[in-house]
Amino acid sequence: MTAQMSGSAPEVVPEAVPEPARVANPHPDRLARPGGDLGDLGDLGDLGDLGGSDGAGAREVAGDLVARDQRVVWHPYAPPAAAPLFAVAQASGVRLRLTDGRELIDGMSSWWAAIHGYRHPVLDAAAHRQLTDMSHVMFGGLTHEPAVRLAETLVEMTPRPLRRVFFSDSGSVAVEVAIKMALQYWTGRGRPRRTRLLTIRRGYHGDTSGAMAVCDPDAGMHHLFSHLLPQHIFAPPPTCGFDEACEDVHLAEFAALLAAHAHEVAAVILEPVVQGTGAMRFYAPEWLARVRALCDEHEVLLIADEIAVGFGRSGALFGCDHAGISPDIMCVGKALTGGYLSLAATLCTDEVADGVAASPVGAFMHGPTFMANPLACAIALANVELLLASPWRERVGALERGLRTGLAPARALSGVADVRVLGAIGVIETREPVDMAVIQPLLVELGVWVRPFGRLVYTMPPYITTSDDLATLTTAMVEAVARTT
Ligand SMILES: *Cc1c(COP(=O)(O)O)cnc(C)c1O
Numbered sequence: 001m002t003a004q005m006s007g008s009a010p011e012v013v014p015e016a017v018p019e020p021a022r023v024a025n026p027h028p029d030r031l032a033r034p035g036g037d038l039g040d041l042g043d044l045g046d047l048g049d050l051g052g053s054d055g056a057g058a059r060e061v062a063g064d065l066v067a068r069d070q071r072v073v074w075h076p077y078a079p080p081a082a083a084p085l086f087a088v089a090q091a092s093g094v095r096l097r098l099t100d101g102r103e104l105i106d107g108m109s110s111w112w113a114a115i116h117g118y119r120h121p122v123l124d125a126a127a128h129r130q131l132t133d134m135s136h137v138m139f140g141g142l143t144h145e146p147a148v149r150l151a152e153t154l155v156e157m158t159p160r161p162l163r164r165v166f167f168s169d170s171g172s173v174a175v176e177v178a179i180k181m182a183l184q185y186w187t188g189r190g191r192p193r194r195t196r197l198l199t200i201r202r203g204y205h206g207d208t209s210g211a212m213a214v215c216d217p218d219a220g221m222h223h224l225f226s227h228l229l230p231q232h233i234f235a236p237p238p239t240c241g242f243d244e245a246c247e248d249v250h251l252a253e254f255a256a257l258l259a260a261h262a263h264e265v266a267a268v269i270l271e272p273v274v275q276g277t278g279a280m281r282f283y284a285p286e287w288l289a290r291v292r293a294l295c296d297e298h299e300v301l302l303i304a305d306e307i308a309v310g311f312g313r314s315g316a317l318f319g320c321d322h323a324g325i326s327p328d329i330m331c332v333g334k335a336l337t338g339g340y341l342s343l344a345a346t347l348c349t350d351e352v353a354d355g356v357a358a359s360p361v362g363a364f365m366h367g368p369t370f371m372a373n374p375l376a377c378a379i380a381l382a383n384v385e386l387l388l389a390s391p392w393r394e395r396v397g398a399l400e401r402g403l404r405t406g407l408a409p410a411r412a413l414s415g416v417a418d419v420r421v422l423g424a425i426g427v428i429e430t431r432e433p434v435d436m437a438v439i440q441p442l443l444v445e446l447g448v449w450v451r452p453f454g455r456l457v458y459t460m461p462p463y464i465t466t467s468d469d470l471a472t473l474t475t476a477m478v479e480a481v482a483r484t485t
Pocket residue numbers: 001002170171172173175204205206207271276277305306307308333334
């Protein structure tokens with residue numbers, strides 16, 4: 001995911017790749033952990049024990065790993081040899097341990113995903129249990145308990161009209177599935193000319209072509225792939241903040257565009273209440289409620305992309321819950337497996353499912369090879385049950401208070417344009433794009449893993465983060481911004 005929006009700031013500064021030192025063993029990192037890579041399957045008790053640092057030897061291994069990576073591996077939104085780059089040996093709780101022995105407090109939840117932290121005993125146990133039954137079977141013509149139970153749980157916890165679940169392997173694919181569902185729905189309802197989407201600027205919906213086409217047209221990748229992308233309709237993003245009143249004027253342009261294009265619009269697609277990766281901005285739930293009403297008025301479907309914000313991150317279970325609305329189609333991903341495996345789902349109403357079934361082919365035309373992967377579904381089920389049984393609302397509330405207090409000093413910095421917090425999301429927006437080659441190693445030096453992009457230095461920590469660790473995190477963010485802007 002991410003940095004499509006950083007058009008103004010390249011993700012990394014390309015650097016010459018040093019030749020790795022010649023060593024007798026071409027894979028010295030394999031020796032770094034006594035006992036080999038498989039470990040003891042029954043051993044779930046040693047959480048928190050990240051082992052000790054191996055000193056100079058470990059540092060050599062780390063340097064070698066990074067150099068080898070830079071010769072053969074691609075990283076997200078990066079030139080062929082990504083830099084700066086840090087090698088992780090282990091992760092547990094909210095801590096990442098680098099191969100050189102340094103420990104970082106994780107402020108990213110691995111891109112919104114690891115809500116319970118790393119190596120959670122309940123999720124580890126669910127994975128081990130499922131491995132003894134099966135890791136995978138195809139989903140065409142076959143089904144299994146992890147998929148059925150997870151689908152039942154998702155239907156139960158999402159807004160009531162959402163009743164059917166289509167599993168896929170990543171958020172981007174869940175968005176593709178949502179778009180195809182909407183188009184097939186209108187074919188089934190005898191209005192095949194409804195093929196366009198209406199969305200809002202500053203959005204982010206993924207990197208596959210259908211999803212790219214509804215990402216922000218300026219910050220996104222439209223200019224690179226414009227010949228490939230269908231031309232959709234973009235309204236301005238909401239300007240009423242989360243706590244602000246939403247007036248007619250805030251919605252006027254959106255309403256006018258929808259009215260003008262309703263005959264050709266299949267669906268409105270947006271991120272509810274929190275515009276994530278493309279903006280890190282929060283808007284009034286009332287704005288979303290009014291969009292729902294406009295969609296009803298013009299008989300247009302509403303697709304809610306909850307991939308970033310779903311599962312409690314904003315202080316409500318789903319972004320839509322702030323507004324008390326239900327979309328026709330909802331996408332979830334990222335936190336679905338607690339950061340263990342890639343899995344996503346697209347939920348829809350009976351009306352949408354019936355419309356798709358009424359289309360000439362009768363079936364919904366999509367089916368990933370790894371659809372409803374049992375291992376991922378079993379972990380997702382354990383993850384969601386763990387979340388619902390936990391005091392997540394209190395934890396996210398405590399993180400929100402800690403983020404407000406901890407990030408407040410950044411407001412006084414001359415290089416800072418805005419500081420904002422919602423739920424367990426904290427954002428420092430700088431006036432100029434940050435220099436990643438400088439701020440990234442500095443944040444690591446300060447003991448935290450925070451991955452800024454463009455003018456955004458932001459955190460969405462695991463829900464289990466203690467107030468002490470959160471204070472370390474926010475102090476480091478403020479200091480890094482103070483020293484680099
Ligand atoms: C990350 C994200 C996606 C894409 O998910 P991937 O799993 O990276 O493909 C889509 N929509 C939103 C809102 C996201 O945050």
